[in-house]
Amino acid sequence: MKIVETVKQIREEVARARKEGKKVGFVPTMGYLHEGHASLIQRAKAENEFVVVSIFVNPTQFGVGEDFETYPRDLERDSEIAEQAGANIIFHPTVGEMYPLGYRTYVDVEGITSKLCGASRPGHFRGVTTIVSKLFHMVKADRAYFGQKDAQQVAVIQQMVRDLNMDIEIVPCPIVREADGLAMSSRNTYLNPSERQAALILSQSLFEAQGMIDHGEHDAGKLGFWIKENIQTEPLAKIDYVEIVDAVTLEEIEEIKGDVLIALAVRIGKTRLIDNIRLEV
Numbered sequence: 001m002k003i004v005e006t007v008k009q010i011r012e013e014v015a016r017a018r019k020e021g022k023k024v025g026f027v028p029t030m031g032y033l034h035e036g037h038a039s040l041i042q043r044a045k046a047e048n049e050f051v052v053v054s055i056f057v058n059p060t061q062f063g064v065g066e067d068f069e070t071y072p073r074d075l076e077r078d079s080e081i082a083e084q085a086g087a088n089i090i091f092h093p094t095v096g097e098m099y100p101l102g103y104r105t106y107v108d109v110e111g112i113t114s115k116l117c118g119a120s121r122p123g124h125f126r127g128v129t130t131i132v133s134k135l136f137h138m139v140k141a142d143r144a145y146f147g148q149k150d151a152q153q154v155a156v157i158q159q160m161v162r163d164l165n166m167d168i169e170i171v172p173c174p175i176v177r178e179a180d181g182l183a184m185s186s187r188n189t190y191l192n193p194s195e196r197q198a199a200l201i202l203s204q205s206l207f208e209a210q211g212m213i214d215h216g217e218h219d220a221g222k223l224g225f226w227i228k229e230n231i232q233t234e235p236l237a238k239i240d241y242v243e244i245v246d247a248v249t250l251e252e253i254e255e256i257k258g259d260v261l262i263a264l265a266v267r268i269g270k271t272r273l274i275d276n277i278r279l280e281v
């Protein structure tokens with residue numbers, strides 16, 4: 001497996017694969033890969049002959065005071081995981097390669113980017129859609145794979161692809177969880193042992209909420225209230241949001257019916273974690 005750092009190199013490598021008649025699958029990441037990323041790469045490999053993984057901690061999607069500088073990075077370990085999962089090439093550009101001096105162009109999806117995570121992370125999705133569209137132009141993949149843990153990110157990217165007529169298929173992939181239910185995330189490494197235990201309140205609340213829906217609770221207001229109360233029983237947890245929304249538009253709903261997303265963002269100590277479940281009711 002190769003690692004390349006420039007736009008010219010990744011373009012040449014993908015062009016060669018295409019010339020050989022290979023379909024190209026793309027997994028954009030910020031690195032510090034875990035089993036969740038590995039599952040995306042495996043899926044990409046199962047559906048395409050050539051798989052590109054990008055590893056780039058994108059400064060434009062981090063706000064002031066967020067963890068851009070401290071975000072975990074380990075290219076050697078990432079290369080092993082990516083190669084084992086089936087990647088053909090890693091694209092690992094520098095910040096200067098992606099945002100050269102004088103850079104001025106941004107992609108901004110309106111509306112759905114200002115709720116949920118967008119409400120407490122202004123500018124975050126502008127950074128995500130900008131880097132993802134740049135990467136799509138560079139890699140020119142047939143399909144791109146994203147984890148459903150970042151449900152809003154998936155919805156925003158799907159909206160961007162529709163609106164800008166991008167010729168790429170977005171493939172959302174299921175959340176991968178630790179054995180005890182915690183959704184896998186590179187940021188889980190920030191948690192100390194008691195925070196790691198406290199973090200289970202997210203998945204536990206979602207699973208219980210799912211059980212309540214299965215037993216006939218369809219009032220989104222009541223369910224949202226119950227989830228908040230339940231999270232507040234954990235002393236280390238501080239709620240950023242609990243939202244029950246339409247999974248495509250991210251509009252708040254009153255009745256749990258149709259394609260529903262229950263999404264949470266909760267601070268455990270200093271670490272902000274997100275989790276969600278998506279259900280067809």
Ligand code: PAF
Pocket residue numbers: 028029030031056058061128131132150153
């Ligand atoms: O989900 C992520 O890791 C990032 O937001 C992405 C899509 C790689 C863009 O930087």
